[in-house]
Amino acid sequence: MAANATMAADLKLPDLFRGEYETRLISTVAITLVVLIWGYVQFLAGPNLSKFPHAGKAPGWFGMGLAAAKRDFLANGPKILNEGYRKYKNGSFVIQTLNVPRIVLNAKYVEEINRTVPEDHLSMADGLRERLLSSQTNLDVVFGSPLHIDVCKAPLTQNLHKLIAPINEEAGYWLSQRIPGKMEVKAYDLIVRIISATASRMLGGTTISRNPEWLETAAAYSMDVVSVAVKLRPYPAFMRPLIAPWLEGTKTLDRHLKTTKKCFSPIFKERLAAIESGVDLGQDKPVDMVQWMAEGARGADRDIEVLSHNMLFLALAGVHTSSATTIHALFDLCANPEYIGPIREEIQSVTAEHGWTLSAIAGMKRLDSFMKESQRLNQAVLMTFNRKVVKPVRLSDGTTLPKGAYITLPSDSVARDPDIYADPDHFDGFRFYEKRMSSKTEANRHQFATVGPESLAFGQGKQACPGRFFAGVQIKAVIANILINYNIAFPEGQTARPKNIHKGGLVRPDPRQKLVFTPRS
């Protein structure tokens, strides 16, 4: 009896149910694992890209190697892309970038995509939202409408001829202010300021282009957006809205927006009131972006804050891209000074014949070729045509782009492909000029703003950069003003251009490089 009582006391609850307890434990662990794997596949792992080969480090099982793969891309982006491009020459491949994995499409698909894939299948805005973390950098208000694209595509491009004289004047004004005599200056600081000012002249006339507070914002904004996105990216998406308000960078972005509203609100108010009054200004109608935005905005876009935000976005899209292109071209002119004479002669001859007009800009064919060649070897980004696949796409050879995947084109690798460009690593400033001169059919191709499967720096298709024609005019005006008024060179003893700075998929000219400007009297 006593023994039985001791036995009963020794029997603890789990022992009573030991078999059942273990079974339950194993079942619970198994179900949890299945739910976790399902959740990972559904919500975290993204679309299945396993059909594509991988270049560079892959994130591996359950993304355990994701951080290492991102570090690899940050340090070796150009190498990973170029090796992938060479290895999978006839196909496409996947790389892990700093944010998402991307399918690097073969450029042979460009024409088929342009021709056959409906626009609502591939989203550029979703690609940008993801790259710039638009919810945290406050850009959703711009990406929610196509206004910023429409105004560049139509009125800006259609009015280019009216902008050439003002842009030339603005470039001349800022050069004379900044370089009154012989000087050694950092090319980056000088050119970012002049491009910000010439772009601002197009945005809102001299009220804007001579406003130092706005010019500071226009020059700094794009880098400040990227810096906030870079800081937030390592955190999981659900944590970013919680962290963003505490970042110093977010406060800087808020300040930029406040400055923009302060500078643009009075002009927008005035222009919207004039439009509403229905008075036809005829020849006196201002030729600037404020006017085109005010005329084109509908519904929620007519809000002055939204309109101002669009201006800030145009500064983001146009200032650093055009500045970098101009700086690279100046570095290439100093590294290859034999081009300066023929280009300067051409500028003088066409402006003497046509004045500062569209015909003169079109006549600067040598300069156009030089800019395109410089851009070919110094693209601001290694990949363009970044899109999110919104509806699955099946290409004619059976390649399927799954919903939710991000695609891109290897613009930098294409520009260095020996099957496309003879002796691709050699800088040949008149490469495109000679192609244009070779026959009548080639005469209007190979221009700075021309896009195609062999020329991807401005993206591709219907959504290729809508500001590229303006960028061409602006960069020509700045370089022409420099070459007409100054001799330029690297500081004494330097003959080669500085190496570019690479970070993941981004390429920047070296901001420390100085150039010597000597006025030509």
Ligand code: HEM
């Ligand atoms: C050399 C200078 C420039 C370069 C290299 C450049 C490059 C690009 C590229 C690669 C794209 C994406 C196109 C695609 O993926 O198919 C783009 C889009 C765009 N660019 Fe440019 N760009 C330049 C100058 C400008 C300028 C001066 C403006 C404005 C006046 C501008 C306005 C835009 C806009 C509005 C978009 C579309 C953004 C969107 O869809 O939200 N760009 N640009």
